[in-house]
């Protein structure tokens with residue numbers, strides 16, 4: 001169970017940019033300063049750190065403290081790709097609950113780019129290096145192309161149904177000044193886009209970019225009630241379905257009943273979904289695994305809902321990674337930042353009216369065929 | 384035609400040496416557990432099903448069936464660019480495991496469910512690679 005008197009006190013994020021001269025430390029510094037200001041706390045309040053980044057090496061959570069002049073009693077560093085930052089929030093809340101720290105700064109991000117993406121994927125882990133890269137695998141695009149085709153042929157999903165995700169999220173991104181893509185996207189443009197790894201096309205893919213996200217966690221009574229965001233429940237799962245290279249589920253289904261029970265809410269009570277959108281097909285699978293619809297029903301479910309911030313199922317209201325860009329591991333924390341912004345009613349032109357609670361999911365660590373890690377939290381407006 | 388010597392190659396280690404050495408002779412071998420009888424998708428230091436260390440390699444039929452596939456227009460590594468698009472597939476092997484592998488074929492001919500067989504060109508391909516086989520031979 002999650003502690004109910006501890007939660008998210010503030011958030012910060014940098015603009016996502018395709019090219020930069022700035023250092024990784026600089027992006028973390030900006031996101032961290034903004035999060036601290038949003039929480040109304042002082043640098044001296046921070047005594048715990050959780051950091052998620054693919055390119056931080058040779059640095060780490062502790063040397064980051066040296067860079068930032070922080071002395072902490074708890075330091076955490078991620079695993080699990082972009083399921084990691086959400087898991088880090090869960091771990092940090094437990095660390096605070098058990099007295100390991102009082103205020104934890106969670107940071108995630110990378111100075112990411114298309115070129116760095118290909119280099120990272122070539123040697124992401126042993127199984128990909130040894131048994132996928134020598135086949136000319138195309139990185140995750142090739143692997144998720146297999147999963148998407150398998151799903152489409154198994155359940156009759158059509159690309160136009162997945163396109164509803166990309167198009168709706170682009171409408172949200174037009175109200176997100178930090179997003180890399182802010183021009184309208186039509187369903188026709190989605191359907192006719194350049195083929196990357198058929199059936200995956202250009203607008204099924206995220207654009208690697210540079211940026212960072214941050215949240216500050218601590219006792220909720222440190223800030224005014226309307227600014228508090230409580231984490232009602234949260235879980236993670238790794239290597240679900242061992243030895244199955246291309247499953248049509250992502251692992252969320254292993255903990256979803258427990259997560260909803262602990263939150264005392266269900267999917268229909270959610271006012272938004274901040275899903276992990278490395279590909280629209282994984283958003284579809286995620287909605288099923290989280291219990292929004294039955295397995296195989298994602299296509300009709302997507303058709304039946306308005307996925308924009310004004311709709312009946314607001315999805316990735318910052319534009320998601322598909323439109324805002326993927327700042328490496330920042331993609332896993334960007335959704336927590338957006339959920340916090342929405343619940344504090346600070347989302348500007350894309351504000352989900354009257355939202356009280358939502359679900360945030362992470363996913364990542366692509367191994368031999370698919371993402372090995374899934375995570376999710378249910379969050380609620382404080383008070 | 385790309386310079387095939389520049390394809391990325393698997394690192395040989397104590398766990399996968401038998402599989403990679405067999406492939407250098409054009410043979411597909413799979414790691415099977417003597418304890419539970421199951422096959423691993425790629426070589427391990429222990430059986431991923433039951434954790435037994437009683438592992439051995441055995442000759443596979445070299446046949447399989449495409450479960451699903453993608454057509455990779457942008458391979459990860461530049462050594463494949465001249466040959467793109469590349470057919471990447473999940474292949475079900477009758478020995479009881481599914482693997483990810485390249486299928487050398489005209490993309491128009493590739494369908495999920497089609498039988499495939501090993502291409503015995505280990506001097507060219509760094510890992511066991513497949514091609515389409517006739518119906519009934521899978």
Ligand SMILES: [Zn+2]
Nearest residue numbers: 416419430433
């Ligand atoms: Zn075994």
